[in-house]
Ligand SMILES: NC(=O)C1=CN([C@@H]2O[C@H](COP(=O)(O)OP(=O)(O)OC[C@H]3O[C@@H](n4cnc5c(N)ncnc54)[C@H](OP(=O)(O)O)[C@@H]3O)[C@@H](O)[C@H]2O)C=CC1
């Protein structure tokens with residue numbers, strides 16, 4: 598992090614993901630004057646942080662975070678080409694865009710790390726997968742990891758195929774869980790609960806079960822069994838949800854396959 602403080606950091610794009618990560622770093626003590634953000638419509642929050650916004654680039658920043666939408670990368674990235682082929686590590690959170698594509702735009706000698714975070718990063722509870730290209734040294738990977746650890750856990754994956762699978766699980770995963778909350782609340786309403794009570798129950802249940810799954814010594818399967826009294830109520834619900842033809846297992850498999858298919862399309 599001393600390197601980032603002295604050489605600087607650049608953020609390309611500062612929407613949901615970029616600002617969640619920047620907030621984590623600033624909260625962790627990063628000097629805002631070490632940060633230059635390039636983004637077309639800076640938010641009030643961003644302007645008030647004290648970072649340089651749409652200012653000239655530092656000559657040799659330690660790191661550049663790429664946090665624009667994948668569809669915008671071809672248009673936005675070439676302006677940073679002068680920082681390629683050097684000792685600036687490019688850390689991208691964009692889904693789908695491959696290390697090879699970054700090398701094409703920035704130069705084949707550029708150190709590049711692809712990362713896939715998720716939105717709980719905004720509260721320091723994210724999980725991010727990373728993979729580097731051939732020019733990302735151990736020191737570059739360590740720098741990327743320590744920056745990402747400011748917003749949650751980090752796992753290193755072996756290659757980009759693994760990152761694609763990770764994207765479909767933990768990158769997109771918060772959306773699956775939020776939809777579970779929505780649908781539980783809806784089902785509660787359907788069963789006669791007031792909408793606000795149904796939502797309160799669904800939200801607290803998912804949050805509480807998540808915290809229990811994270812801290813308990815038992816695995817999730819055992820935690821499920823702990824809820825399921827023999828011959829009781831949960832068993833009947835699980836008979837529906839765990840059905841091998843129509844329950845969660847085939848449904849989630851289809852959802853993950855659809856996410857992977859789209860990730861492949863974005864990298865084509
Ligand atoms: N949201 C998520 O859960 C996750 C997202 N990601 C990845 O993070 C990346 C960003 O996603 P997210 O933060 O959700 O998207 P957002 O749209 O919130 O953020 C993208 C930002 O990039 C800005 N931008 C657009 N064009 C340019 C440009 N030419 N130069 C600089 N900045 C530009 C946008 O500005 P404006 O809005 O004004 O156009 C916006 O502020 C994506 O690549 C996505 O794949 C990864 C993991 C999880």
Ligand SMILES: O=C(O)[C@@H]1CCC=N1
Pocket residue numbers: 692764768769
């Ligand atoms: O939906 C997307 O494409 C991004 C990647 C993972 C989460 N959001």
